[in-house]
Amino acid sequence: MNLAKYPRRRYTSYKTPIEHLERLSKLLGGPNIYMKRDDLLGLAGGGNKTRKLEFLMAEALEQGADTIITCGAVQSNHCRLTIGAAVKEGLKAQIIMEERIEGSYDRNATGNNFIYHLLGVEDVHVVPGGSDMPNELEKLAEKLRAEGRKPYIVQGGGSNELGCLGYISCAQEINEQLFEMGLNIDKICCVSGSSSMHVGLLVGTKGLNMNIPIQGVSVGKKEPIQGDKVKELADKVTEIFGMPEISREEIVVDDNYIGESYGAPTKEMVEAIQMVAREEGIILDAVYTGKFMAAIIGMIREGKFKKDENILLLNSGSGYNIFSYEDILKEEVYTK
Ligand SMILES: Cc1ncc(COP(=O)(O)O)c(C=O)c1O
Structure with missing residues (x-):
């Protein structure tokens, strides 16, 4: 995939770090959790x-x-x-x-x-x-x-075909970093929303033959709708690059941690934001990465990851939006 033929502006002058979240991994008893810090991208506050x-x-x-x-x-x-x-x-x-x-x-x-x-x-x-x-x-x-x-x-x-190039290039960046770090990742996990991040990672890792499955997490729509949405955009992008299709089976979306609806707070989201803040000093957002992390913690507790595997979480953004959820968060933060 030759992205160099597409005009591009540059808003981040570095590769975002991949960090080992040692304390969180230990607290949860495995797997080994790594995080790609796209919350540290450029522009006004970073994010995917x-x-x-x-x-x-x-x-x-x-x-x-x-x-x-x-x-x-x-x-x-x-x-x-x-x-x-x-x-x-x-x-x-x-x-x-x-x-x-x-x-x-x-x-x-x-x-x-x-x-x-x-x-x-x-x-x-x-x-x-x-x-x-x-x-x-x-x-x-x-x-x-x-x-x-x-x-x-x-x-x-x-989220259109052009927007997907952002996460195809991210897959390329991750591939280089994992090689430089000598790190073998078993699964990449990301939020699946308007979907171009999920699609970009699917297409990018496939195009590079990285052989790393992608675990999507929905924060709004149930699996059949979200999965089909990812498939529709993925088909358009693979066609542009003349690549084989991404099969529907390769599109994996967890929809168990959405709560009442998109944007509605959940107690698991509050727990996840507090846990990651207190174990790793990383501030998540309330609508996307907070619920995403709640899903990852939930899946770990349900035994859905092997204890000794290495997973890479895509931190797609920290949030100024926690300030509009302050009342709910404060109840926990000031009492525990
Ligand atoms: C912090 C954060 N994470 C994830 C997403 C979802 O990414 P995508 O829209 O590419 O599915 C968004 C979308 O706004 C976001 O703001």
């Missing part, structure tokens, strides 16, 4: 969108865009990083917030919401949960075009 935006913003600039528009759920990390990328390129940014939990948007909220405004977002539009987001983005783009502007649409989560 930075890798995708390197390719997406390059396309926006090539097309002569003056305004970047994107969408996300209330408190979206993706929106924070997309606005950050627009700032870095001297472009304007507007976002559309999908209010997936009714009444959850508050213009004056803290967390990521505050960062949007700190970064100088030009406008925030709010639509009800379940809206057709690609259509909402297109409507906003049309309005801006009518005003003589040149909008570029970044799809939700940066």
Whole structure:
């Protein structure tokens, strides 16, 4: 897979570290847990969108865009990083917030919401949960075009074929690092959301014949829907590279730790955030990496990993959004 032929901006000047989480591994009694620290990527606070935006913003600039528009759920990390990328390129940014939990948007909220405004977002539009987001983005783009502007649409989560290149390049980076470290990883685990991280890792590891299975963890949709979503995007990407298809069996998604819904807190998420903070000094987010880690801890306790295997967790972002879950977290943090 020759990624060099795709225009790319650079927002991180180093490989993100792979760290051995010795204390957490010991506490849980194995497996050996390693973490790829993509929470330390560049732009406004790091996180997995930075890798995708390197390719997406390059396309926006090539097309002569003056305004970047994107969408996300209330408190979206993706929106924070997309606005950050627009700032870095001297472009304007507007976002559309999908209010997936009714009444959850508050213009004056803290967390990521505050960062949007700190970064100088030009406008925030709010639509009800379940809206057709690609259509909402297109409507906003049309309005801006009518005003003589040149909008570029970044799809939700940066998840299209081009966005997947971010995690194909991450797979290449991981491959190099594991070789340099002399580390044999048995499984890579990642969040599966808008899905281009999961797809990029599947396609990237397969393209490099790394032979490492990927364990996806859903924080929103149940397996049949999430797995099919991953498959649909993976098919488009493997076709571009002329690679064999990723089979449906290779797409593994755990959906046992979602809780009531996307974004709704769970006690396992609170436990996981506190445990990783106190054992490893790493701050997770409440919507993605907190629930992801809750799933990993749960699967370890259920005996789903071998005690002596090496697993690599993709830390796809820490979160300013914990500040909007402060009340729930505080109950535990100040009492235990
Ligand atoms: C911290 C974090 N992890 C994981 C994800 C999900 O990644 P993807 O959208 O590529 O599935 C997101 C999406 O916004 C995120 O913000």
